[in-house]
Amino acid sequence: xxETQHKQGNTLVNNRPPRTVALAVAxxxxxxxxxxxxxASLQKQVDKLTKQVEKLTKAPKVSTxxxxxxxxxxxxxxxxxxxGRFQLDYNRFDGAYNANNDGKTGSDLFPRRIRTYVEGKxxxxxxxxxxxxxxxxxEITLARLRYKGFEGGPTIKVGKIREDIxxxxxxxxxxxxxxxxxxxxxxxxxxxxxxxSAYQYFKSTGLRYAVGAYKGGSFGTNxxxxxGDINMxxxxxxxxxxxxxKGETLHFGVWGSERDMGGDxxxxxxxxxxxxxTNVRLVNYAAGGDTFAVDNMSQYGLEFASVYGPFSIQAExxxxxxxxxxxxxxxxxxxxYVTASYFLTGEHRVYKKRGVFNSPKPLSSNGAWExxxxxxQFDATSNNQGTKAEVVTLGxxxxxxxxxxxxxxxxxxDVSGPGASELxxxxxxxNALTARLQYLF
Numbered sequence: 001x002x003e004t005q006h007k008q009g010n011t012l013v014n015n016r017p018p019r020t021v022a023l024a025v026a027x028x029x030x031x032x033x034x035x036x037x038x039x040a041s042l043q044k045q046v047d048k049l050t051k052q053v054e055k056l057t058k059a060p061k062v063s064t065x066x067x068x069x070x071x072x073x074x075x076x077x078x079x080x081x082x083x084g085r086f087q088l089d090y091n092r093f094d095g096a097y098n099a100n101n102d103g104k105t106g107s108d109l110f111p112r113r114i115r116t117y118v119e120g121k122x123x124x125x126x127x128x129x130x131x132x133x134x135x136x137x138x139e140i141t142l143a144r145l146r147y148k149g150f151e152g153g154p155t156i157k158v159g160k161i162r163e164d165i166x167x168x169x170x171x172x173x174x175x176x177x178x179x180x181x182x183x184x185x186x187x188x189x190x191x192x193x194x195x196x197s198a199y200q201y202f203k204s205t206g207l208r209y210a211v212g213a214y215k216g217g218s219f220g221t222n223x224x225x226x227x228g229d230i231n232m233x234x235x236x237x238x239x240x241x242x243x244x245x246k247g248e249t250l251h252f253g254v255w256g257s258e259r260d261m262g263g264d265x266x267x268x269x270x271x272x273x274x275x276x277x278t279n280v281r282l283v284n285y286a287a288g289g290d291t292f293a294v295d296n297m298s299q300y301g302l303e304f305a306s307v308y309g310p311f312s313i314q315a316e317x318x319x320x321x322x323x324x325x326x327x328x329x330x331x332x333x334x335x336x337y338v339t340a341s342y343f344l345t346g347e348h349r350v351y352k353k354r355g356v357f358n359s360p361k362p363l364s365s366n367g368a369w370e371x372x373x374x375x376x377q378f379d380a381t382s383n384n385q386g387t388k389a390e391v392v393t394l395g396x397x398x399x400x401x402x403x404x405x406x407x408x409x410x411x412x413x414d415v416s417g418p419g420a421s422e423l424x425x426x427x428x429x430x431n432a433l434t435a436r437l438q439y440l441f
Contacts, residue, residue: 060074061074068081080120083117085113086113087111087437088111091277095429096282096429115132142160142161145159153200161196162191164235167251177339178274182374184376186270188318188320190233193214193218197211205240220261220265220266232260233260234258236257241351250305253303255303257298260295263294264294266294268284268286270283273411274393285382287387288384290385292329295325296323300319307351310343310345312348314338317334317335317336320332320333320334333382334378338374339372339373339374340374341371347368361401370397373392384418387423393410395409404439411431412429415429
């Protein structure tokens with residue numbers, strides 16, 4: 001086809017647009033498309049950087065609160081913690097405590113507890129493993145798995161767990177007022193046993209219940225009857241704290257335990273006189289007589305505690321009824337204690353919703369001072385045998401901080417009952433000085 005031309009002035013103009021004009025139009029049309037592509041690429045980079053920043057901000061938080069090391073996700077749903085405690089004790093004792101050595105002064109320096117733990121949680125589950133390496137032993141003290149997923153319902157725990165017996169026995173050794181627990185707690189509580197339990201706390205009323213079933217293996221039974229079947233115990237506790245404010249607490253509790261002994265012989269040495277590593281246990285039901293086999297035991301107790309600022313008082317009473325294989329040996333034993341405590345520096349005991357106490361945090365960098373007095377008694381006499389022990393303890397504790405505290409106790413004991421002369425001879429009273437350095441890590 002021929003190209004047609006016409007004159008416009010002196011210039012020939014083609015019917016088709018010049019190539020320079022077409023190029024300009026093409027560039028103009030392509031510019032917005034290039035810009036859009038560039039913007040999309042930039043947005044991708046921004047989105048990628050945003051995700052990286054979010055990932056960084058969600059990095060686990062690491063803290064050393066309480067002396068251990070805790071790792072926690074940003075949402076708080078998953079944690080891992082490791083820590084422990086070290087308790088170094090010194091005891092000096094005489095009289096009834098050392099009756100086998102004619103009542104002369106004896107002493108000992110030893111690690112009472114060297115414990116380490118790992119614990120953590122993931123959503124509605126948590127776990128804790130507690131190991132003890134003190135006194136030439138290495139054992140699992142606690143191995144707990146717990147589920148908290150029932151909305152408005154109980155918490156379930158299984159494993160080697162603490163039976164819900166006695167306020168003082170349930171309070172951690174890190175937080176007890178005296179160096180040793182009272183005789184009542186040591187007689188009645190088996191502490192940690194394999195089993196399962198359920199518990200629930202109602203904040204509005206201050207009520208808490210706990211009930212559990214556990215494998216036997218304490219107080220003389222090996223945990224199985226003559227047929228190889230497991231000896232079981234069923235234990236329950238109900239507490240009520242109508243007042244549970246900061247620095248002000250009122251606590252009432254009741255607990256009970258039914259224990260199958262399977263015809264095994266009841267251990268004779270119920271408890272020490274609240275001093276560790278002495279060669280005589282002052283509470284002995286068989287002193288002056290004989291041990292005997294038991295079918296079942298029923299134990300039950302009452303708890304009371306009150307905190308008013310720096311002053312607190314705590315008391316318990318408990319009974320053990322024994323159903324012996326030979327009914328002539330059926331017996332009942334009981335005990336109590338009362339502890340009064342005062343913080344000279346103004347702190348107060350810390351009450352926890354699980355019905356136990358924790359140590360306070362010192363109000364100043366100078367630390368905290370606590371003084372206390374305790375009267376404790378347990379009667380293991382029946383018919384013409386057994387002993388009754390009474391111990392008065394005076395003590396002072398210095399809390400340097402949440403991790404370190406130093407304790408000193410002075411104890412005065414008295415032993416009586418039909419079996420006293422066989423157990424301690426003429427040394428019916430005794431004295432002891434105990435001290436402890438505790439470090440939490």
